[in-house]
Amino acid sequence: GEQVEQLPSILRVQEGSSASINCTYENSASNYFPWYKQEPGENPKLIIDIRSNMERKQTQGLIVLLDKKAKRFSLHITDTQPGDSAMYFCAASRANTGKLTFGDGTVLTVKP
C-alpha cells in the first residue's frame, strides 16, 4: 500500500507572503503526485500535479517540488491572497493503478 504524511496541519500566513506544505510517501513505486484545494462545502479541485519524470513544476503562483530519493514532495504558494485560504491535500499514486492515497490535509489561512 501507500501512506502519505502531510505537514503542517494548520498554516497561517500574512497576505503577500509564501506558504509551503510538505508531504512524504512510503512506496517508491508511486509516480504521480497531485495537489487538491478544497473550500468549505465544496469538492476537492486539482490545482497542480507532478509526475516522477520531473523535479519541479510551476503554474500561476504555484510551485511543486519532487525529491524521489527522499520520497518527499512539496507545494509552495507564492504571494498568497485571502482567496488562497482553504484546505489543501497532497496525494500519491502509481499511475497504472489510479488509486489516490491522500495526506490528512493542511488548513491554510491567509490573513489580510
Added chain:
Amino acid sequence: NAGVIQTPRHKVTGKGQEATLWCEPISGHSAVFWYRQTIVQGLEFLTYFRNQAPIDDSGMPKERFSAQMPNQSHSTLKIQSTQPQDSAVYLCASSLETKDTQYFGPGTRLLVL
C-alpha cells in the same frame, strides 16, 4: 461539460436502513473512483472501475458496502444496514484514463441517525 454529477447531495437515513448513492462520470471518462471523506479518517479510497469493470475494491468495507457500474454513464454505491459510523461525504471522481487527472463530483453527504 457538467462535470461529475452525484445524487442525492444530502441523504439522511435511520440506522439499519439502506442507502444508494449515484454517480454520473464525465462523458468519455473510462475510470470512475469512489472515496469517502470524514473529519477523523480524512479522504479514503473505496473502489474504482475502468471501462465499467471493477478493478480495485481494496478500500471497501467487506460487509454492507457494494458498488456497481452497470453502464458507462453511471455508478452506484450501496450501503446496506447503515450504521452511524457510515456518516461521511462520499465522493465520486472520474478520469479520462486511469493515469489521468481525477475530477471530483460535489459529493453526497450521508448522515445516519
